Amino acid sequence: MIEPDVHRGFVAPDVPPSEVFDRCVRCGLCLPTCPTYVETLVETSGPRGRIALIKAVAEERLDLTSPGFVHQMSECLDCRACEAVCPSGVEYGRILEPARTQVTRALAPARSWYARLGRALLIGTMFEHLGVMRAAARLLKFYQRSGLRALVLRSGVLRALGLQDVEALAPRVSDRFFIPRDQRFSAPGTSRATALLHAGCVMHVAFAAWNEATVRVLNAAGVTVVVPSAQGCCGAITIHAGEMERGRGLAMRNIAAFEQSGADVYVINAAGCGSALKEYANLFHDDPAWAERARAFSAKVRDVTEYLDEIGIAPEKFGPVPGVVTYQDACHLAHAQRITAPPRRLLALVPGLELRAMPESSLCCGSAGIYNVTQPEMSQRLQRRKVDRIIETAPQTVATANPGCALQMRNGLDRAGASHIAIKHVVEILDESLRAGAAG
Ligand code: SF4
Ligand code: SF4
Missing domain, CATH: 3.40.50.10700 (AF0625-like)
Incomplete structure (x- = not known):
């Protein structure tokens, strides 16, 4: 059974899941675009199979926590390639996200103490308080730069703990962070517009060079850039982890910060975060105090490439x-x-x-x-x-x-x-x- 409240995610909550299921005519045109299907050629590892599984759960023919269902909800990348090509307009995300959130909630009591601690540290602390994220990034930087990393890698301890792959994927912490401090980077001459730069959470400590380049390119395009200190994490990971209320709190913080800035446009240079910011309206559809503010906010969000292409930069x-x-x-x-x-x-x-x-x-x-x-x-x-x-x-x-x-x-x-x-x-x-x- 799909609980109604879980529709308050990055998915449109106003459409009954059955309407999404019934739109799928099982044509299979989405299959070649699905990464997990092309790798496995297994029907349930593709969008059509996953839609059938979610429908079965919604109709109470399959248990929400059955291993096969849990596996498929986790194996799907939520890449939305299937949505982009579907001739029937099946909005797969509208059913995947709530189903996933429900699985996350249903399995919560069975989580190990270290999984709970990890979630509390990441979701409840670092994404909410960017100062804590910066402190963690400084520790990681010390580990990466001091020779400690080489020592740990040589010791084999990461392999013994099964953590070597996770460690290898950790971003290299930036030499200097791009901390939102109410900066204003004025474009030379007459400014064409004012853009608020969303500096991100991981982005501001590990991809600071991307933010710096974004500021310079926008300035060169004649756009003044402001970076309000009141902004925060976009909330994408928090929401996808099933923590709706926390995610809404993060969204409110960004909406308020961006409104106060008076900027013409909200520019983001991380595709995942941009997609989340553009879908804030779905989080507040039933909240009269925030619905319109969220809609107005999302309408002004632009990926940096989208915005630069829209306004143009002189080729010379x-x-x-x-x-x-x-x-x-x-x-x-x-x-x-x-x-x-x-x-x-x-x-x-x-x-x-x-x-x-x-x-x-x-x-x-x-x-x-x-x-x-x-x-x-x-x-x-x-x-x-x-x-x-x-x-x-x-x-x-x-x-x-x-x-x-x-x-x-x-x-x-x-x-x-x-x-x-x-x-x-x-x-x-x-x-x-x-x-x-x-x-x-
Ligand atoms: S392309 Fe659309 S209608 Fe066809 S199987 Fe995939 S989801 Fe269903
Ligand atoms: S979201 Fe991506 S991985 Fe999931 S079913 Fe669609 S194409 Fe496949």
Whole structure:
């Protein structure tokens, strides 16, 4: 049975699940786009099979906690590739997310003490209080830079604890953090608009260079950037972990911070977070005090590539950045936000850059939030597949627009002995080119 309250996630709660089920005509056109289906060729590991399973649970023909169902709700990457191609307009996310939330809740009492502690630390502490995240990042930085890491790796303790893969996926902490402190970065001359930059949670301590590049590129495009200190984590991981009220609290904080800023647009450079920010309205559909504010907020959110493509940058500002670049579509940009052309159009502006198409560029790399921790085997299969496609394409750089994809591809390329291939955000390449242009 699907409980009504779990629809208060990033899924539209106003549509009965049965309407979603009944829209699926079982044509199978979504199957070749589903990463877990193409890897396994098992019906229940594809969207059509998962829809049938969720329907069976909703109709009480299958138990919510049956191992097969639990496995499928966890194995699905929530990449939404199936949604993007479905000719019947099945909004798969509308049923997956509530089903997943219910499984999470139903299994909560059986969680081990360390799993509970991990959730409390991550969900209840770090994502809510970014100061705690910064303290943890400083500890991780000490571990990564002091020689302690080399010692731990040599000792074999991580392997003994089964933690070596998780450790390898940890982001390299930035040399300096990009902390929201009510900064204002004014565009030279007359400003075309004011953009609020969402600095992120992990982003502000591990991808600070992406935020810095974003500020410079927006400034070069004539846009003033503000970074209010009152903003916080987007809440995506919190909501997906089934903690709806906490997630709504994070959303309220961002909505209020962004309203007070008076910015024209809210720019984000992480696809997963952008997709969450654009779906805030679904969190407050039954809350008269917040519904309209959330709708107005989401309407102003733009991925940085979407926004730059919309406003345009004078082509003569770009200087040469020679090299072969391939672009990897992040699922939450390509499928959830349906943004595929803008990043490519922006990269095409860079003189000397050869943009080479990668086969299966929109097939998930296996990162998907914390999927590489919860489903390590499937995650590694998809990672290897992605790395093979990258190596076949033979680029010097892979451009992306999501931190999770960047970490997953970096880890996979390093394992495959292809550390020479760089991974960059699209804005980092644009920044390089604009700086080359400015230097003449
Ligand atoms: S493409 Fe749409 S209608 Fe066809 S099987 Fe997939 S979900 Fe169902
Ligand atoms: S969301 Fe992605 S992994 Fe899940 S069923 Fe759809 S295509 Fe497959």
